[in-house]
Amino acid sequence: xxxxxxxxxxxxxxxxxxxxxxxxxxxxxxxxxxxxxxxxxxxxxxxxxxxxxxxxxxxxxxxxxxxxxxxxxxxxxxxxxxxxxxxxxxxxxxxxxxxxxxxxxxxxxxxxxxxxxxxxxxxxxxxxxxxxxxxxxxxxxxxxxxxxxxxxxxxxxxxxxxxxxxxxxxxxxxxxxxxxxxxxxxxxxxxxxxxxxxxxxxxxxxxxxxxxxxxxxxxxxxxxxxxxxxxxxxxxxxxxxxxxxxxxxxxxxxxxxxxxxxxxxxxxxxxxxxxxxxxxxxxxxxxxx
Numbered sequence: 001x002x003x004x005x006x007x008x009x010x011x012x013x014x015x016x017x018x019x020x021x022x023x024x025x026x027x028x029x030x031x032x033x034x035x036x037x038x039x040x041x042x043x044x045x046x047x048x049x050x051x052x053x054x055x056x057x058x059x060x061x062x063x064x065x066x067x068x069x070x071x072x073x074x075x076x077x078x079x080x081x082x083x084x085x086x087x088x089x090x091x092x093x094x095x096x097x098x099x100x101x102x103x104x105x106x107x108x109x110x111x112x113x114x115x116x117x118x119x120x121x122x123x124x125x126x127x128x129x130x131x132x133x134x135x136x137x138x139x140x141x142x143x144x145x146x147x148x149x150x151x152x153x154x155x156x157x158x159x160x161x162x163x164x165x166x167x168x169x170x171x172x173x174x175x176x177x178x179x180x181x182x183x184x185x186x187x188x189x190x191x192x193x194x195x196x197x198x199x200x201x202x203x204x205x206x207x208x209x210x211x212x213x214x215x216x217x218x219x220x221x222x223x224x225x226x227x228x229x230x231x232x233x234x235x236x237x238x239x240x241x242x243x244x245x246x247x248x249x250x251x252x253x254x255x256x257x258x259x260x261x262x263x264x265x266x267x268x269x270x271x272x273x274x275x276x277x278x279x280x281x282x283x284x285x286x287x288x289x
Contacts, residue, residue: 002065004029004148004180005050010059011204012045019045021204022059027182027197032174034195034212035184038288041201043184047080047150050182064147074102078150078182083137087126091117091136094125095143104144111139116165130157138166149173151183155190163187167194192280202288216277222249222256224263225272232268248276 005027012020020042027033035043048054049061052068063072085094095108112118115135120128128136134157141149151170155163171194173179185191191198192212199209208215224247226232232247233240236259240249251259256273263270 002029002062003027004033004064005182006062007046008060010046010049010061011057012042012049012054013057018204020049020056023201023204023206025199025206025209027180027199029180030174030178031196032170032181032183032194034191034198035182035201036188036191036198036284037201040203041288042204043201044080044152046201047078047152047182047184050148051076051078051080051150053080074144075147076150077141077144077146077148078152079137079141079154080150080152082130082153082156083133083140085125085133085136088124090122090124091128091132092121094136095139098140098143102144107143111142114142114169115139116162131159131162134158135162135166138169146179148180148182151181153185154183155185155187163190170194188281188284189279198280200284200287207287208283212280215283216280217253219283220253220275220277222251222259223247223272223274223276224249224270226263227269227271231266232263235263235266235268 003026007023007025010020010023011018035046037043045054049056050063052073061068064075066072089097091112092108095111096106099106112121115138117132117135117139120132134154138151138154141151155166158166167190170181170183174181174196183195195212197211200207224232225245226247229242229247233242236249239251240247249259260270260273
Protein backbone atom coordinates (compact mmCIF):
# COMPACT_ATOMS: atom_id res chain seq x y z
CA UNK A 1 0.00 0.00 0.00
CA UNK A 2 1.22 3.49 -0.81
CA UNK A 3 2.12 5.75 2.08
CA UNK A 4 -0.02 8.65 3.23
CA UNK A 5 2.90 10.98 2.45
CA UNK A 6 5.84 9.97 0.24
CA UNK A 7 8.79 12.32 -0.11
CA UNK A 8 11.64 11.73 -2.56
CA UNK A 9 14.64 14.01 -2.87
CA UNK A 10 12.65 16.93 -1.48
CA UNK A 11 14.46 20.25 -1.03
CA UNK A 12 13.27 23.72 -0.16
CA UNK A 13 15.38 26.87 -0.23
CA UNK A 14 14.52 30.33 1.02
CA UNK A 15 17.26 32.35 -0.62
CA UNK A 16 20.53 31.11 0.85
CA UNK A 17 18.75 29.10 3.56
CA UNK A 18 18.16 25.39 2.94
CA UNK A 19 15.08 24.46 4.96
CA UNK A 20 15.02 20.90 3.52
CA UNK A 21 17.87 19.03 1.85
CA UNK A 22 17.17 15.98 -0.36
CA UNK A 23 14.68 14.57 2.13
CA UNK A 24 13.56 10.94 1.75
CA UNK A 25 10.62 9.91 3.93
CA UNK A 26 7.49 7.76 3.86
CA UNK A 27 4.63 8.26 6.31
CA UNK A 28 2.56 5.04 6.41
CA UNK A 29 -1.23 5.17 6.22
CA UNK A 30 -3.11 5.03 9.49
CA UNK A 31 -1.78 5.75 12.96
CA UNK A 32 0.02 8.76 14.36
CA UNK A 33 3.36 9.83 12.88
CA UNK A 34 5.47 12.29 14.86
CA UNK A 35 7.76 14.82 13.23
CA UNK A 36 10.52 16.00 15.57
CA UNK A 37 13.45 18.36 15.36
CA UNK A 38 14.96 21.47 16.87
CA UNK A 39 13.89 24.92 15.72
CA UNK A 40 14.91 25.41 12.10
CA UNK A 41 15.05 21.68 11.36
CA UNK A 42 12.48 21.96 8.55
CA UNK A 43 9.41 20.48 10.26
CA UNK A 44 6.97 23.31 9.52
CA UNK A 45 8.31 23.62 5.98
CA UNK A 46 7.61 19.95 5.32
CA UNK A 47 4.11 20.25 6.81
CA UNK A 48 3.39 23.32 4.66
CA UNK A 49 4.51 21.45 1.54
CA UNK A 50 2.32 18.45 2.47
CA UNK A 51 -0.69 20.77 2.78
CA UNK A 52 0.01 22.51 -0.53
CA UNK A 53 0.83 25.84 1.13
CA UNK A 54 4.44 25.95 -0.11
CA UNK A 55 6.04 24.60 -3.29
CA UNK A 56 9.28 22.63 -2.99
CA UNK A 57 12.40 23.88 -4.76
CA UNK A 58 13.09 20.38 -6.07
CA UNK A 59 12.13 16.78 -5.51
CA UNK A 60 8.76 15.06 -5.38
CA UNK A 61 5.96 14.64 -2.83
CA UNK A 62 2.90 12.44 -3.15
CA UNK A 63 0.03 12.66 -0.69
CA UNK A 64 -2.53 9.86 -0.35
CA UNK A 65 -1.13 8.16 -3.42
CA UNK A 66 -1.16 11.09 -5.84
CA UNK A 67 0.61 14.37 -6.59
CA UNK A 68 -0.78 17.39 -4.80
CA UNK A 69 -3.64 19.07 -6.67
CA UNK A 70 -7.08 20.48 -5.94
CA UNK A 71 -8.70 17.07 -5.48
CA UNK A 72 -6.08 16.07 -2.91
CA UNK A 73 -6.66 19.16 -0.76
CA UNK A 74 -10.19 18.02 0.02
CA UNK A 75 -8.75 14.89 1.63
CA UNK A 76 -6.41 16.81 3.98
CA UNK A 77 -7.19 18.78 7.15
CA UNK A 78 -4.99 20.53 9.67
CA UNK A 79 -3.27 23.71 10.72
CA UNK A 80 0.23 25.13 10.87
CA UNK A 81 1.58 26.87 13.97
CA UNK A 82 -0.77 29.12 15.97
CA UNK A 83 -4.35 29.01 14.61
CA UNK A 84 -6.10 32.31 13.88
CA UNK A 85 -9.83 32.99 13.68
CA UNK A 86 -12.18 35.89 13.12
CA UNK A 87 -12.42 37.25 16.67
CA UNK A 88 -16.02 38.45 16.35
CA UNK A 89 -17.40 34.99 15.51
CA UNK A 90 -18.44 32.42 18.09
CA UNK A 91 -16.93 28.95 18.14
CA UNK A 92 -20.03 27.49 16.48
CA UNK A 93 -20.10 30.24 13.82
CA UNK A 94 -16.43 29.62 13.10
CA UNK A 95 -17.01 25.95 12.34
CA UNK A 96 -20.14 26.79 10.31
CA UNK A 97 -18.14 29.21 8.17
CA UNK A 98 -15.34 26.67 7.66
CA UNK A 99 -17.86 24.06 6.53
CA UNK A 100 -19.45 26.56 4.13
CA UNK A 101 -16.06 27.52 2.68
CA UNK A 102 -15.07 23.87 2.25
CA UNK A 103 -18.44 22.98 0.72
CA UNK A 104 -19.13 20.18 3.18
CA UNK A 105 -22.02 19.39 5.52
CA UNK A 106 -22.00 21.13 8.88
CA UNK A 107 -21.02 18.94 11.86
CA UNK A 108 -20.65 21.78 14.31
CA UNK A 109 -22.27 20.28 17.41
CA UNK A 110 -20.57 16.92 16.96
CA UNK A 111 -17.11 18.46 16.51
CA UNK A 112 -17.43 20.93 19.38
CA UNK A 113 -18.42 18.08 21.66
CA UNK A 114 -15.50 16.01 20.44
CA UNK A 115 -12.96 18.65 21.45
CA UNK A 116 -14.75 19.50 24.72
CA UNK A 117 -15.95 22.95 23.59
CA UNK A 118 -19.73 22.46 23.67
CA UNK A 119 -20.07 24.84 26.63
CA UNK A 120 -18.17 27.53 24.70
CA UNK A 121 -20.09 27.14 21.43
CA UNK A 122 -21.79 30.54 21.71
CA UNK A 123 -18.81 32.47 23.09
CA UNK A 124 -16.86 34.80 20.80
CA UNK A 125 -13.50 33.43 19.81
CA UNK A 126 -11.69 36.53 21.05
CA UNK A 127 -12.68 35.38 24.54
CA UNK A 128 -11.13 31.94 24.08
CA UNK A 129 -7.89 31.02 25.81
CA UNK A 130 -4.97 29.78 23.69
CA UNK A 131 -5.82 26.20 24.67
CA UNK A 132 -9.45 26.65 23.62
CA UNK A 133 -8.30 28.04 20.27
CA UNK A 134 -6.09 24.96 19.81
CA UNK A 135 -9.11 22.74 20.40
CA UNK A 136 -11.21 24.77 17.98
CA UNK A 137 -8.47 24.44 15.37
CA UNK A 138 -8.50 20.66 15.73
CA UNK A 139 -12.30 20.68 15.31
CA UNK A 140 -11.80 22.78 12.17
CA UNK A 141 -9.25 20.28 10.85
CA UNK A 142 -11.91 17.54 11.11
CA UNK A 143 -14.60 19.47 9.20
CA UNK A 144 -14.37 17.54 5.96
CA UNK A 145 -13.69 14.08 7.48
CA UNK A 146 -10.14 14.08 6.03
CA UNK A 147 -7.96 11.04 5.44
CA UNK A 148 -4.80 12.91 6.46
CA UNK A 149 -4.65 15.37 9.35
CA UNK A 150 -1.64 17.64 9.77
CA UNK A 151 -1.25 19.07 13.28
CA UNK A 152 1.60 21.49 13.98
CA UNK A 153 2.15 21.86 17.75
CA UNK A 154 -1.50 21.01 18.62
CA UNK A 155 -0.80 20.76 22.35
CA UNK A 156 0.43 24.33 22.76
CA UNK A 157 -1.38 26.23 25.48
CA UNK A 158 -3.29 23.27 26.86
CA UNK A 159 -3.36 22.57 30.59
CA UNK A 160 -2.55 19.02 31.78
CA UNK A 161 -6.20 17.94 31.60
CA UNK A 162 -6.50 19.37 28.09
CA UNK A 163 -3.35 17.58 26.98
CA UNK A 164 -4.77 14.27 28.18
CA UNK A 165 -8.03 14.91 26.29
CA UNK A 166 -6.22 15.84 23.06
CA UNK A 167 -3.88 12.88 23.44
CA UNK A 168 -6.91 10.59 23.57
CA UNK A 169 -8.50 12.31 20.56
CA UNK A 170 -5.36 12.11 18.43
CA UNK A 171 -4.83 8.47 19.34
CA UNK A 172 -8.44 7.60 18.50
CA UNK A 173 -8.15 9.22 15.07
CA UNK A 174 -5.14 7.10 14.20
CA UNK A 175 -6.05 3.85 15.92
CA UNK A 176 -9.82 3.59 15.55
CA UNK A 177 -10.81 5.58 12.48
CA UNK A 178 -7.95 4.77 10.12
CA UNK A 179 -6.99 8.42 9.70
CA UNK A 180 -3.32 9.28 9.28
CA UNK A 181 -2.19 11.96 11.73
CA UNK A 182 1.05 13.78 10.90
CA UNK A 183 1.90 15.50 14.12
CA UNK A 184 4.74 17.78 15.28
CA UNK A 185 5.46 18.80 18.85
CA UNK A 186 8.27 19.87 21.15
CA UNK A 187 6.63 17.97 24.03
CA UNK A 188 8.69 14.81 23.62
CA UNK A 189 7.07 12.90 26.46
CA UNK A 190 3.68 13.40 24.76
CA UNK A 191 5.09 12.36 21.38
CA UNK A 192 6.34 9.16 23.02
CA UNK A 193 2.85 8.47 24.39
CA UNK A 194 0.90 9.37 21.25
CA UNK A 195 2.94 8.39 18.19
CA UNK A 196 3.38 5.00 16.56
CA UNK A 197 6.33 6.14 14.45
CA UNK A 198 8.56 9.19 14.42
CA UNK A 199 11.02 10.94 12.15
CA UNK A 200 13.71 13.23 13.54
CA UNK A 201 14.89 16.07 11.29
CA UNK A 202 18.00 18.14 11.83
CA UNK A 203 19.12 20.97 9.54
CA UNK A 204 16.71 19.88 6.86
CA UNK A 205 17.81 16.25 6.76
CA UNK A 206 16.33 13.04 8.10
CA UNK A 207 18.55 11.66 10.87
CA UNK A 208 16.34 8.90 12.34
CA UNK A 209 13.00 7.25 11.51
CA UNK A 210 11.09 4.24 12.74
CA UNK A 211 8.68 2.84 15.29
CA UNK A 212 9.07 4.52 18.67
CA UNK A 213 9.23 1.18 20.48
CA UNK A 214 11.95 -0.15 18.15
CA UNK A 215 14.09 3.00 18.33
CA UNK A 216 14.04 2.98 22.12
CA UNK A 217 14.48 -0.79 22.47
CA UNK A 218 17.62 -0.64 20.31
CA UNK A 219 19.25 1.50 23.01
CA UNK A 220 18.16 -0.63 25.96
CA UNK A 221 20.72 -2.06 28.39
CA UNK A 222 20.36 -4.90 30.86
CA UNK A 223 21.11 -3.84 34.45
CA UNK A 224 22.29 -6.64 36.73
CA UNK A 225 22.81 -6.70 40.48
CA UNK A 226 25.17 -9.63 40.98
CA UNK A 227 27.82 -10.93 43.33
CA UNK A 228 30.72 -11.12 42.93
CA UNK A 229 30.79 -8.32 40.34
CA UNK A 230 34.32 -8.98 39.06
CA UNK A 231 33.47 -12.59 38.30
CA UNK A 232 30.33 -11.48 36.44
CA UNK A 233 32.35 -9.02 34.34
CA UNK A 234 34.71 -11.84 33.40
CA UNK A 235 31.79 -14.04 32.27
CA UNK A 236 30.03 -11.33 30.26
CA UNK A 237 33.15 -9.92 28.65
CA UNK A 238 33.36 -6.74 26.55
CA UNK A 239 29.62 -6.15 26.44
CA UNK A 240 29.53 -5.30 30.15
CA UNK A 241 30.55 -2.26 32.18
CA UNK A 242 30.52 -1.71 35.92
CA UNK A 243 28.28 1.09 37.19
CA UNK A 244 28.56 1.42 40.94
CA UNK A 245 27.17 -1.74 42.51
CA UNK A 246 25.55 -2.84 39.23
CA UNK A 247 26.66 -4.23 35.90
CA UNK A 248 25.20 -2.87 32.67
CA UNK A 249 25.21 -5.14 29.63
CA UNK A 250 24.54 -4.17 26.01
CA UNK A 251 22.86 -7.21 24.48
CA UNK A 252 19.73 -8.04 22.50
CA UNK A 253 16.69 -8.98 24.56
CA UNK A 254 16.65 -12.56 23.27
CA UNK A 255 20.23 -13.08 24.58
CA UNK A 256 19.32 -12.26 28.19
CA UNK A 257 18.07 -15.72 29.33
CA UNK A 258 21.26 -17.44 28.15
CA UNK A 259 23.43 -14.81 29.81
CA UNK A 260 21.66 -15.16 33.17
CA UNK A 261 21.90 -18.94 32.92
CA UNK A 262 25.66 -18.65 32.25
CA UNK A 263 26.12 -16.40 35.28
CA UNK A 264 24.26 -18.83 37.52
CA UNK A 265 26.25 -21.77 36.13
CA UNK A 266 29.44 -19.90 37.05
CA UNK A 267 28.26 -19.66 40.66
CA UNK A 268 27.40 -15.97 40.47
CA UNK A 269 24.38 -14.84 42.44
CA UNK A 270 21.92 -12.79 40.33
CA UNK A 271 19.79 -10.66 42.66
CA UNK A 272 18.18 -8.44 40.04
CA UNK A 273 17.93 -8.17 36.25
CA UNK A 274 16.05 -5.28 34.66
CA UNK A 275 15.96 -3.58 31.29
CA UNK A 276 16.71 0.13 31.20
CA UNK A 277 15.35 1.91 28.16
CA UNK A 278 16.09 5.56 27.38
CA UNK A 279 13.19 7.92 26.81
CA UNK A 280 12.55 9.82 23.60
CA UNK A 281 14.18 12.95 24.97
CA UNK A 282 17.51 11.14 25.33
CA UNK A 283 17.26 9.78 21.78
CA UNK A 284 16.33 13.23 20.44
CA UNK A 285 19.29 14.94 22.12
CA UNK A 286 21.66 12.24 20.89
CA UNK A 287 20.52 12.63 17.26
CA UNK A 288 20.40 16.43 17.16
CA UNK A 289 23.42 17.42 19.26
